[in-house]
Amino acid sequence: MSTQDILKNASTLASYNVLLQVMFRVLTFLLNAFTLRFVSKELIGVVNVRLTLLYSTLVFLSREAFRRACLSAEPGTNRSWRQVINLLWLTLPLGVFWATLLGCVWLWLLEVPDPQTVPHYGPAVLLFALSGVQELLAEPLWVLAQAHMFVQLKVIAESLALVAKCSVTVVLVAFAPEWGLYIFSAGQLVYTGFLVLCYVVYFFNFLGSKEAAKKAFPLQQIRDVLPHKADGEPLVDWTVAWLTWSFFKQSFLKQILTEGERYVMTFLNVLSFGDQGVYDIVNNLGSMVARFIFLPIEESFYVFFAKVLERGRDVESQKKEDVAIAAEVLECLLKLVLVIGLIITVFGYAYSLLALDLYGGAVLSSGSGPGLLRSYSCNVLLLAVNGVTECFVFAAMSQQEVDKYNLVMLALSVSFLLLSYMLTWWAGGIGFILANCLNMGLRISHSLLYIHRYFQSSQWKPLRGLLPSPLLLVVLMISAGVTAASEAVFCCDSGWLFRMVHIGVGGVCLFFVLLAVLLTETQMVQFVTTQLLPRYRKKHT
Template sequence: MDSLASSFIHNFSGQLLSRMISFGINMYLLRRIDSDALGLVNVNLTLFYSTTIFLVREPFRKVFLANDIPLSIVVTHLWFAPIICPLIAALLYLCFWLPFSTVPDTSLVPSYVAALSMFAFSAWLESFAEPYVILSLRFGMDAQYAFAQGFLVITQRVFVLVLIITIPMLPVYAFCCAQILSSFFYTALSIYLLISGIQSAVPPIRDFSMMSLYPSFPKNRSLLGTFTVHSIFKQAITNAVFDAVDKLGSLVARIIFAPLEHSAYLYFSSCLRRTTSAKDQTEIDVKKGISAMNSLLHIVTVVGTVIFIFAISYSPLAIKIYGGALLINNADNANILRLYCFYIIIIAINGIVECFAMATMDEEELLSHGWFLFLSSPIQIFLSSVFSFVIGAYGLILANIISMLMRIAYR
């Protein structure tokens, strides 16, 4: 538990500082930039970017952060990330954004394709950092990882602010340029942090040759493919709750629960092995894993409940501070935020249960879980359509709550 606490403290500190700075800049941008331009960036473009980078990061991190995979195998597989990223972006554009996305007015962005391409390029730049990030986490460099993640969040907003204030350009293009600049510096920083801290921390990687760069490990390659399919199903049903939704209600989830989930998965992966049944593992390790999960579930439930209780009274004030008259004039916004804060409790519980499941499921169970997510998506779409027709925006959150409870029960 000490390693889990240490990892969480680093990640929480980085998220708290970066998200508060980002929150303050967002408050300013919300009052200065046209709401249609912000909607285009926060929904279409950011969702495209976050979906692309999620489908690149998730499978690699879930597979190669496990301690039972040798570093030599990790090194020979991680070069896949920059190759896969453009393919994922192209498939997302051709299969989803091109046929289903509405082309915005040219007054907002003269070339919608160019804007999407710039966000895809930023995701590709970040994919080059992924090998260095995973190796840093394998060597226990949690502070460096937290610093790099916080740096990315801050620079994304700082560059936007600087470009909008100093250069006469369309706001959407300012976001595009800021996205590329922040991704470039994030990748450079990740490489620097690993190289600077690796000399005394890295054990020699034996049996490594140029021939071993070809991934000739069918077992791990199969597991990587399984996690890729699972990530696609997960993204389809959740739309990346922590990353793609840039709204006030998810601020606490991103500051507290996202870093806690990250630290929990690292801890579960270190003390439990997915390839070995529970009865064949060390009893102490199994008890440590289960005890940690129970403690974390208790903590996130208490924190989520406290947030919900305060949201009942203070939602109107929070909306007024964040969006001013633009948001407070809509009386439903406060009630939507209250319901979303209740949803945060469900998100928190699901996150911990999912971390434990992902760290312990074997390949067959992962595929089964992926198909469950895939088959659940039509149910969620149906519920969202019916509930939103009957009770409006509340219905979307209610459908997500029901879907999340189904996932918790299945796991």
């Protein structure tokens, strides 16, 4: 396969993965909204935080190092797929080991939920651990599919598995809510079972076919996927095995940093199970905006900056026209995400209670949920600015600077865990969001300092993008006051008529905010209409 073909297939796979993530978020969003009407928030907390953490920890520690090692061989090198498959089957006994160890921790060392509120906790731990081991049965097939760029198999398999899981969960929640955690355990087992089934069915039909022969696929029949020793060669490739061990040592730290909040909640008991459920739902709800709006901007323009600027060279060493374009784009992007973030912050404060009441009813709107979502609205602003500043910084930094910054990121991640623990004892679930805000603030400060130094000796000042127009600030402050007063008067215990009035007030305020944007932020508006919207339309036609 040529380099261009690999690049094309990788780009296609990336696009499919984005679609898969969007579908996963939307279905999870709808599933949570439905289940909240039938089960308690304590049960949701145990499922979404504790049991999901058990599953994700098990599969990550069992397979991540193997995936990275077995997929890292350079194209064209002589690799023995027989040895690679034998090595990949070690994920299964490793998964059994982690399932046993983590199952004991989850059953005997962690606080056990009240069986009246959260029934069947013990069997659910065993079933979630079993689902993780079950998923590892497909690991050799998954690596084969990824290595040979079967770009549609992953998205089809995970889509079918997710739909099956949601269907089973919805039916059982609606007709047998008294089953408690058995409902979600069944859904998880169906999910991993469908994944394995899809990969087995695909390779059962593919192996030995004309298409496999045309592609010179290294396996001939489905039994070749089973482990066995080939004549004249070792059981496994020891070079890949030692590389797996190197990656395995990194897996612990990566997993802790990725799931830091859940580990703090699970092992340190800083939140009740009910508060954990509310926090997880609010976190997913708030992060949808960041993932659907800011993440595509960040990913797309990282590529732009990386192509326009020469990495590791200062402004004087770059082409002036390239630097001018990069500075103008950076300024417009900063202004765009700042305006969007300010709008979300202002209207998120006044409409968090209504949004949660519509989404999850009194379960979410009567407790800590509104305060969490209001805090997350402020966090979205920092996420937006951090995404754009870091995408520029990482595109402009030299390799040595990137390596140094990775150490800074490690220190910030550790400090985030410590801050999460301390602030959560003080402020409950909001403490996690405050820790995130402080972490993002430090990262933004580092990026702004780098950008300031980068353009210091030039005529361009892209950081002006962080200064919205005075008129826009005034309109936003007035809107914040009006919508907050509207919430106090009309929301949310006075019936649908008053809620519609509250929504109408917000609509009028948003109209004036957008009008102020059109009148005062002309450079940004022109950038959006001439650059972003044509790209979006081209991408979706």
